[in-house]
Amino acid sequence: MKRDFFFAGLLWIVLTFAGITLVSQINLFPLSAAHEADIIDEAFLFLTLLGVPVFAFVLVGLIYSVIRFRQPGEMPEDGPPIRTSRPVTWAWLGITSALAVFIIFNPGLKGIRELTANREPDLVVQVEMRKWNWTFSYPQYGVAVVDAQELVLPVDRHIRFEVTSTDIIHSFWIPAFRMKVDAVPGQINILYATPTETGSFEDDINLRAQCAELCGTGHPRMRAGLRILESAEFEAWVAGQAAGSP
Ligand SMILES: [Cu+2]
Structure with missing residues (x-):
């Protein structure tokens, strides 16, 4: 033994x-x-x-x-019983x-x-989910992207996502950030992330926002490409959005 x-x-x-x-x-x-x-x-x-x-x-x-x-043989015998060992x-x-x-x-x-160490964000992004699309708002810039196909973020900035839903429960998930939070009607759930590199969905499919809660027939389509830009490029993009919105 x-x-x-x-x-x-x-x-x-x-x-x-x-x-x-x-x-x-x-x-x-x-x-x-x-x-x-x-x-x-x-x-x-x-x-x-x-x-x-x-x-x-x-x-x-x-x-x-x-x-x-x-145990050899076709129908082996049971072995000796095992006693508890303290x-x-x-x-x-x-x-x-x-x-x-x-x-x-x-x-x-x-x-x-x-x-959750740093609760002071450089940028706030409001995420409003509904069947089967999203609105991404940047309140510091007065910009809202309705029915967004794409989520645009700046690199190296500490971002607070304020996530909610207008109909049923969805879930906001960015695979490349490993972060996910439920989107619940009447409630704002918080998620922090600091992007560390630029890139887009075309570079890597993990750069995307995806609904991660089965929410109906449109659920599989409920995703938006993620584009992470250099700070100056982001400022230009957001200025373009502000000029374009009514
Ligand atoms: Cu969904």
């Missing part, structure tokens, strides 16, 4: 090492275009790495037992509880604090 623990333990270490190497080497994430996306990707990577030894432990226990303790029970309870509490604080609460 000691030998079995030794070999299973060895296999666990090897598989854990291989898994951690694999996860660290391959890029798991789609395009990231906001500071907030990096925080979320970091948390995701950390949790994946934390899950590797746990997954390897379960896998080794299963595979090793199936091969090593297989040290194993308490160690299991202790380790898994400690892990669960640990991830509540890091990356859980720590991440939420980082995502």
Whole structure:
């Protein structure tokens, strides 16, 4: 039995090492275009790495037992009953509880604090969702884009999205920002994001705003390309919109 623990333990270490190497080497994430996306990707990577030894432990226990303790014959007898082992029970309870509490604080609460640390926005964008379109307003510029095909934002500015709906519940999601919030009638929900690079939907499909709550037959069409511009280009764009609106 000691030998079995030794070999299973060895296999666990090897598989854990291989898994951690694999996860660290391959890029798991789609395009990231906001500071907030990096925080979320970091948390995701950390949790994946934390899950590797746990997954390897379960896998080794299963595979090793199936091969090593297989009963020959067509209808194998049941093995001897397994009795509770107090040290194993308490160690299991202790380790898994400690892990669960640990991830509540890091990356859980720590991440939420980082995502909402700066409540003073450089730019406010009001997002009004309805079946099956959106209005994006820039109150600081007195500009509103109705039935928008596109969401235009400046790079390197801290943006507060004020999200609401005029009919039913939708959800405002920008994949490249990893940020999503429900759009609820009669309520304004807040989302912060700081774009870190310029680009548009044509460059990468993750640069888009998408409804992420099934809201009826038009739901799949409820998306708008995202265009992130340099500050000067954004000012020119917004001035053009202001000149064009009645
Ligand atoms: Cu929708």
